Amino acid sequence: MTNGISKNENIVYDVKGLNLWYGEDQALKDINLEIEKNKVTAIIGPSGCGKSTFIKTMNRMIENIPIVRTTGKILYHGQDIFDKSVRVEELRTKVGMVFQKPNPFPKSIFENVVYGPRIHGIKDKALLMEIAETSLKSAALWDEVKDRLNDNAYGLSGGQQQRLCIARCLAVQPDVILMDEPTSALDPIATFKIEELIDSLKKDYTISIVTHSMQQAARISDKTAFFLMGELIEFDKTSVIFSNPADKRTEDYITGRFG
Amino acid sequence: MNQETNYARKDSRMMMKDINQKLPDFKVNSERIARRVKLNNFLKHVFSMSTLFAIIVLAVLLYRIGADSLGWLNLGFLSRNLSIFPEKAGIYGAIIGSVYLMLIVIPVTTILGVSTAIYLEEYAAKGKVQDFIKINISNLASVPSVIFGLLGLTVFGRILNLGSSILAGGLTMSLLVLPIVVVASQEAIRAVPGFLREASYAMGADKWTTVRKVVLPVALPGILTGSILAMSRAIGETAPLVVLGIPTLILKIPSTIMDDFTALPIQIYYWTLDTVLTPEYANLAAATIVVLLVVLFVMNSAAIIIRNKFQKRF
């Protein structure tokens, strides 16, 4: 049974006994969790509990910090992402990421969207245009920008920039999208649009989202993981977590008693 | 930034106490206050004189040079070649020499300088090697230019047997301004926000792709500004070339980089030295200075325009 290969087609990520240290400080302690295909998995927990650390480990962005050390396994479709044979470049085209602060490149809107396809060898102009259109449509931005694709991305509003970043991420057609508090820098209307968007992306992509907003987690996610001080306290269906949590600490957190 | 955050750590109450001790006691004494305000205003004017002095000197210098060059600076002067007769002398050869020099300095310093900066900022582990290279380069920037001349004389002139050719002069000059390009490029690269690199890596880009497609384009204006400033330093430098042993009178216009040459600052130097015997040489030197200053002005304006136009877009 435990031959390291996940049998279940529906399990995209299978995290097994993951520990992570920044130098001497342990930030993740023995995390075990599964992320299911075409579901939205929310990660919640008080500040500093390791949410960002965890999500950045999933596409190995965390390795950009030299002092980081990990043990344990993260199986992505049965393959350990820490395995020597896995190239981060390949992993990251399959696992896209959207950051807390919108981070478009100081280039045109079009160039932003086709950045991924371009660096991964697609040169055909018509195909790039097609990709740009599809991605911007999927990111619900097309109508707002179709007449100014050559304008600088920094002329867009914060919410538009974030959707542009989602479009950029979609352009390489990833399998998973990781989002680290994608709406925390946005106003309520822009937040609402992104939430709508996440809901519509679910059918094609597997999404994992870090959020500080309990309401947001409840609104958009299918499953919720609650982290506390580097530990995964509880992981269950969102409806269960928010109505009938098993752990006292989860209950305290979601009812706002601490954190 | 750093200083502010560090400062914040200091107990602010302690700081106020510090300040209080350094100030005179404040017994309300209107006579004293009036005296203090008077002194304040008086010294303010004294201090402004210093700034004014610098401006006056600049004005006098420009005026003198302009006046001396009057009647000598004309198209003929720019298009004629050197001659020992003042009326027949021109700086065409010197202009060509300076242009050639730049044709060597620009590629050599940008390739070496930008590469070094990229290595230091993007690749080198933040540690001993990086510190070592950094210290060396910043120290290089403070070595007197005449010593670069000695280096050029030995390495390019003697060992590589390039004599006082354009190539020897260009390489010597390149080493001289290299630190400027390295430091400016480093600063420009460091100013590229980390979130842009992150965005690129998260798209599955490798490091080189990220550097080429994201970091360098964003850092380009800064790199360009630094490079232009380096070039303007190179175009006005005299000592290293003189040390290389450039002949006083070059009548032939150089046609290859192995030819002997003269350059604008060299010409100014030789003419200035000989003004005792031929007073008109002072006019020739002044006219050449005007040309040099105009070139520098254009280059520096370009640098400033680039800097202002592309500053801070995030």
Added chain:
Amino acid sequence: MDDKTKIRQLIQENVSKKKNTTDKIMPRFFLLMAFVSVAATFGIVATLITDAAKFFSQVPISEVFSTKLAPLNANPSFGILPLITGTIMTTVIAMLVAVPIGLTAAIFLSQFASDKMRKILKPIMEVLAGIPTIVYGFFAYSFVTPMLMKIIPSLGAKNALSPGIVMGIMIIPLVASLSEDAMNSVPDIMREGALGLGSTKLEVTFKVVIPAAISGIMASIVLAVSRAIGETMIVTIASGSSKAFTLDITQSMQTMTAYIVEFTSGDAASGTTGYYSLYAVGLLLFVFTMGINLIAQHISKKYREEY
């Protein structure tokens, strides 16, 4: 198979095929370039030391530290002291001009000038700093010297005074801008705290800002000294080439830098003791300026730690 799947496959194929060869080669190329850049420093040190060693093997040390410098005599003598006094003279004169004017200009710019004024004055300072030294040399020789001669009739056509003054003028922007930076980095709340207590700007400047910025100011002065010692063209043009051991600022003298220029552009045949003496002087100059810079770095490092 829909478009999205098509694109996904296409990209994934490209990515898995791609070899990151350039990604592996580029850092090596950059490292190589970085080493070439650093090699320049070692090149300087190596050339100076090798040829200076030849000089010291040919000339007894007692002669080196003598006051007689006559490299081209039939019976040459290589005393370095005249060059050192020459260098000290011009440097001291330059500092007497640059430090008071540079510092007070810095005080004015950072404490008293309005933003608008600063916007005009700073570029002018930058222009002054960007003028090639050869231009200052011309200015010293053809304008300042004749002017000074009217005041001091005994002044020689070549002397230490005029290039010293002009060198000082040239260095004003350096002192002013570095000191201004140091003063500006004194936290505003220190300044405001004192102003709020009713002291005048002048008192704040001298009792709060300058003490807080003192190491930055010191570093700027030290760097200015190093610039003055290394400055070449102004002295070459305006101070002549007398190798007498003297402290008379009205007469011709020679600095270390000017000696190097005079000798190379003259006809010092390669391989003679005179030729090697260039490198000995160069080495000394290198050691001086480098030592001074290290001091400046040390001072300004200390000053960064203060906040």
